[in-house]
Amino acid sequence: MRRIFGPVHDIVDRWLFASVPSRQLLILHRAVLGSALLWTVVRTPFWLDQAALSTPRSSPVGVLSWLPSTQPATLSPAVVAGLATLTGGGLLLALLRPRWPSLVAFSALGFLVLATHGNSWGQVLHTENLLVLHLLVLAASPRPPTGERSPSSLTDGWPARVMALLTVGTYVVAGVAKLRYGGSDWVSGHTLQNLVAHDNLRKQLLGDWSSPLAPVLVEHRWLFGPGAVAAVAVELAAPFALLGRRTALLWSVAAWCFHLTVLGLMAVLFLYPLLGVAFLPLALSFESAESPDSEMMAQQRQEKSGGHVGDSASPA
Numbered sequence: 001m002r003r004i005f006g007p008v009h010d011i012v013d014r015w016l017f018a019s020v021p022s023r024q025l026l027i028l029h030r031a032v033l034g035s036a037l038l039w040t041v042v043r044t045p046f047w048l049d050q051a052a053l054s055t056p057r058s059s060p061v062g063v064l065s066w067l068p069s070t071q072p073a074t075l076s077p078a079v080v081a082g083l084a085t086l087t088g089g090g091l092l093l094a095l096l097r098p099r100w101p102s103l104v105a106f107s108a109l110g111f112l113v114l115a116t117h118g119n120s121w122g123q124v125l126h127t128e129n130l131l132v133l134h135l136l137v138l139a140a141s142p143r144p145p146t147g148e149r150s151p152s153s154l155t156d157g158w159p160a161r162v163m164a165l166l167t168v169g170t171y172v173v174a175g176v177a178k179l180r181y182g183g184s185d186w187v188s189g190h191t192l193q194n195l196v197a198h199d200n201l202r203k204q205l206l207g208d209w210s211s212p213l214a215p216v217l218v219e220h221r222w223l224f225g226p227g228a229v230a231a232v233a234v235e236l237a238a239p240f241a242l243l244g245r246r247t248a249l250l251w252s253v254a255a256w257c258f259h260l261t262v263l264g265l266m267a268v269l270f271l272y273p274l275l276g277v278a279f280l281p282l283a284l285s286f287e288s289a290e291s292p293d294s295e296m297m298a299q300q301r302q303e304k305s306g307g308h309v310g311d312s313a314s315p316a
Helices: 002-017 022-051 077-096 101-118 129-140 158-188 190-205 221-236 238-242 245-266 277-284 292-304
Strands: 019-021 154-156
Touching (some): 022 077, 022 101, 022 129, 022 154, 077 101, 101 129, 129 158, 129 277, 158 221, 238 245
Antiparallel strands (some): 019 154
16 A cells, blocks of 8 residues: 555655745735734624524524524624624734734634624525634644744745645535536526526615626626636636646636626625635745755654655555
């Protein structure tokens, strides 16, 4: 088995654990935390409105699935306000004091609970899923490098590459889900046209912000067939972003344009991808992957585990 999977294991190991510039990993760390802080501030009023509803409309999911669904809300307004304050404060302190990794773990768990609370009402949305996953990776990663290290210093890049894999995975899952539940109706554009029309009409009736473009575009059915195919193509093409820096850039631009189109057609804000932070791990995944320092760090890891660089192809 070692002879079969050994070369594949070595390739994955070299890519996953190859070092990256410390300064760039710190930028990624701060960008993710800053995005989470911004989303917490923007989303807290909505979470409080949900908690204040007097009728039992919640259906707890995820980490809150143990709560009874018969109570008026998944979490009370006081609990949501307190948790949002603590989570936001933790995210801010983690930005200012990157040497305190426990703050990242605490904030990630708080953000997970708040996002789960928001998804326990009606349709389960996925605007926060990737941000939550990236936060959890930061919580599990070693202490982030600080700006005190030299600009040329390197550090293990596995947090960035795990985030990159999660980014790719979430888009592939979304594309498969469209084909699984929409089928030929999705590819023809029929489902997408109805979705855009229904979503915007519902928002207008409820007095919410809707797209000014939708009433005009839904009258042209021929637009939605190519649009539906393009949406699925972008999502299913996500693994190509792992092939290299250029393909990562091309796919990231395509995915960003996809989210911009969703915002224009349905007034649905995917803040994390539109800020570009969701795609930063892809860009960082190909930094310094072939540097001598990276090879030295890989050798040190193998020596600590009791192996040697030349043992990778030997039989088990």
